[in-house]
Amino acid sequence: MSVKHPGGPPNPRPKPKPRPKRSIDFENELLEGMSFDNNMIKIRSRELEYKLKQEKSQRKEFFVQSIKKGMMNRDIVRAYKVSGLTYQNQFTINIWIRYYRDKIKKGEL
Numbered sequence: 001m002s003v004k005h006p007g008g009p010p011n012p013r014p015k016p017k018p019r020p021k022r023s024i025d026f027e028n029e030l031l032e033g034m035s036f037d038n039n040m041i042k043i044r045s046r047e048l049e050y051k052l053k054q055e056k057s058q059r060k061e062f063f064v065q066s067i068k069k070g071m072m073n074r075d076i077v078r079a080y081k082v083s084g085l086t087y088q089n090q091f092t093i094n095i096w097i098r099y100y101r102d103k104i105k106k107g108e109l
């Protein structure tokens with residue numbers, strides 16, 4: 001006994017949803033500079049939060065010295081992994097690099 005399949009064209013691919021347009025406010029926020037807070041980082045445990053707070057001055061010194069030496073971001077990330085400071089992920093290191101570069105550029109550090 002043969003099984004009959006319904007005829008017709010195959011289902012067309014669904015059209016991708018259009019991306020929402022970025023607001024002008026978003027672009028202005030990027031131009032104004034960055035504000036940084038540990039709350040921006042996803043902190044998974046209280047121990048990690050405590051450890052990050054303890055290392056804040058060491059981390060600041062590390063990034064400021066690295067940036068002033070003229071190191072590129074990828075070299076700073078590599079050096080940070082070896083430094084013994086708490087490593088969360090590359091994304092948070094890049095946030096810290098951008099934050100301290102912005103502070104140095106403004107003349108605050």
